[in-house]
Amino acid sequence: MIPRPPRSSEPTTAEASAWADVLVRRRLLHAAVPTPTGQWLVQFQPDGPVCVLTGPADVVELAATTQHHIRSTRSESR
Structure with a gap:
């Protein structure tokens, strides 16, 4: 797999929010909610524990990790 190029800037709250929305709509997460801090x-699951991510970069990283896992699982099943 081709490695991701380094980012030229930190992820924004808007980018994190967009990725969180995608993960929830695709049912890869049960909920993702930003806090005022x-x-x-x-x-991850309706009755599961709540995890705290420190900021937008962690949400984007979670989305990237999830996407990588999905893609690698698909290629293994082919």
């Missing part, structure tokens, strides 16, 4: 509360 810039942290994000993430829950």
